[in-house]
Structures are given as C-alpha cells and as structure tokens.
Amino acid sequence: MTSNYTLRDEIREYWSARAPTFDDQVGHEIFSEAERQAWRALFLRHLGPGEGRRALDLASGTGVISHLLDGLGFDVTGLDWSEAMLARARAKAAARGTQIRFVMGDVERTLESRASYDVIVTRHLVWTLVDPEAAFKEWHSLLKPGGKLLIIDGDFVSDTILKRMIRMLERLKGRASPIAVASDAMRQTHERILRQVHFSKGARAREVVDLLRQAGFAENIVDRDLKRIHREQAKHMPLLKGLERATQHRYAIVSTKR
Structure with a gap:
C-alpha cells in the first residue's frame, strides 16, 4: 500500500467490490411494489412531485433512488465515485429507457454547478x-434558494443484544464456508473503515441536524416514521434481521436552503 493511499481510496474500493452483489441485498434494491410505493410516499411527503425539477442523488450506487426520483418526474443526476457502481447504474437506466445522468464524483467535492439543483437526496450515505x-456545506451550495435536502440514514453502529445474537448465528452458520470467509474479509474491511469515519460511534439524528444548521440549512425536520418501508423490507429478510431493522435508530431529515 503506497503512502498516498487514503481512507477515501479504501472506501471507494470497498464499495466497488460490493457492486456486483449490491442489488441482492434488502435495503439496497427494492423487492416489491409495496416497498416502492412506500418510498414514493416518503419522497412525495417531503419533496412533492418532480414536475421537471432537478434532483441530485448522492452516492447513487446502482441507481435505485435515482429511478424512484425519475418515476416521480424529477430531472435526475446520480453521482457516485465507484465506476463499478456507475456501470451497473448506467446499464440499468439503458435497459429501462430512462434519461438519468450518471456522473463520477466525490460527494464532499462534487464539482457540480452551484445553485443548480432543486432537490438533493441521500440514502445511507451520511x-x-x-x-x-x-x-x-457543499450540498448547501448546490441547492437553489428554497431547495430541499432529504437525508435517509441511521445509527447502524451502536451494538445491541439483538445484533450480537445475529453475529453469533451467522458465525455458526458460516463456519468453514468459503463464502463466509469472503464475507468475513469484507466485514473486516468495513469495520476498519468505520473506525475512521466521522460518525464512527453512530450517526444520530441530533448530531446530524446540528451539523446541517452549521452549514446553513434551516427548518431541519426529523421524520422517524419509516415503519411502512421497514415493514415491507422485513418481508424479504430473516426474522432476526427484520427485527434488528425495526429497532434501529433510523430516520429521514428534510432541510431547506434559505
């Protein structure tokens, strides 16, 4: 590893390695029309209909959120810094005949034009x-006056008895399995990265809102009513995983640029 290899490089490589199986996981891809409608309801509640307004999907991955926004009538740009993710997103857009623009970029330094978006959406990025x-501060600068930022995120870090039980069962089930070994290697990379990011102790809504205020955002509203989405996702998950999702500190935050 060279001396100029950074944490950002490791994060990019981690998500690029995840790209081939990214859409296999509940919470990434959408596996039912009921879940799709639950996401649409959340977006309509906080953003309203697209009506041609410009939307930026940050850390767009394979384009799941980008396609939801496109379906609501937004003019969508998806930005990600993994070429492997972008390749899959572009292939998906071509197959569906959408006009979504996918670009490579760093979400902390996007190089997008200032005051050019009506809406910015992030899911599981913060x-x-x-x-x-x-x-x-970067996202604030990209929004037009009155523009909305919608963050869907949570504390996926804090340990619980339920999480410890799930880890124990996964270890027992995956013992001596080559797939489990690969998963363990990926998990170790994930944990090493997590120890170094800002929210290494968990991204709690209050701390996120405080930082949003400092960046100039106003009317920071925390919406914890994501039960409809989680209920539909749980139908496609093992029982304990579904219970874990339902008990995690998950939220949506909608913020406005004055």
Missing part, C-alpha cells in the same frame, strides 16, 4: 462520511 461538515 454515516459513511469522512468530513460531514465539508459535505453539508
């Missing part, structure tokens, strides 16, 4: 940020 203060 908890991975190296420098959320810089990121939030």
Whole structure:
C-alpha cells in the first residue's frame, strides 16, 4: 500500500467490490411494489412531485433512488465515485429507457454547478462520511434558494443484544464456508473503515441536524416514521434481521436552503 493511499481510496474500493452483489441485498434494491410505493410516499411527503425539477442523488450506487426520483418526474443526476457502481447504474437506466445522468464524483467535492439543483437526496450515505461538515456545506451550495435536502440514514453502529445474537448465528452458520470467509474479509474491511469515519460511534439524528444548521440549512425536520418501508423490507429478510431493522435508530431529515 503506497503512502498516498487514503481512507477515501479504501472506501471507494470497498464499495466497488460490493457492486456486483449490491442489488441482492434488502435495503439496497427494492423487492416489491409495496416497498416502492412506500418510498414514493416518503419522497412525495417531503419533496412533492418532480414536475421537471432537478434532483441530485448522492452516492447513487446502482441507481435505485435515482429511478424512484425519475418515476416521480424529477430531472435526475446520480453521482457516485465507484465506476463499478456507475456501470451497473448506467446499464440499468439503458435497459429501462430512462434519461438519468450518471456522473463520477466525490460527494464532499462534487464539482457540480452551484445553485443548480432543486432537490438533493441521500440514502445511507451520511454515516459513511469522512468530513460531514465539508459535505453539508457543499450540498448547501448546490441547492437553489428554497431547495430541499432529504437525508435517509441511521445509527447502524451502536451494538445491541439483538445484533450480537445475529453475529453469533451467522458465525455458526458460516463456519468453514468459503463464502463466509469472503464475507468475513469484507466485514473486516468495513469495520476498519468505520473506525475512521466521522460518525464512527453512530450517526444520530441530533448530531446530524446540528451539523446541517452549521452549514446553513434551516427548518431541519426529523421524520422517524419509516415503519411502512421497514415493514415491507422485513418481508424479504430473516426474522432476526427484520427485527434488528425495526429497532434501529433510523430516520429521514428534510432541510431547506434559505
């Protein structure tokens, strides 16, 4: 490993390695029309209909959120820094005949034009940020006056008895399995990265809102009513995983640029 290899490089490589199986996981891809409608309801509640307004999907991955926004009538750009993720997103968009623009970029330094978006959406991004203060200032600058930022995130770090039980069962089930070994290696990389990001102790809504205020955002509303989404996701998960999802500190935050 060279001396100029950074945490951001490791994060990029980690998610690029996850790209081939990213859409296999509940919480990444959408596996039912009921869940799709639950996401649509959340977006409509906080953002309203697209009506041609410009939307930026940050850390767009394979384009799941980008396609939801496109279906609501937004003019969508998806930004990600993993070429492997972007390749899958572009292939999916081509197959579905959408006009979503996918670009490579760092969410903390996007190089997108200032005051050019009506809406910015992030899902499960904030908890991975190296420098959320810089990121939030960047996102604030990209929005038009009155523009909305919608963050869907949570504390996926804090340990619980339920999480410990799940880990124990996974270890027992995966013993001596080559797949489990690969998963363990990926988990170790994930844990090493997590120890170094800003929210290494968990991205709690209150701390996120405090940083958003410092970046200039106003009317920071925390919405914890994500039960409809989690209920539909749990139908496609093992029982204990579904219970874990239902008990985690998950939330949506909608913020406005004055």
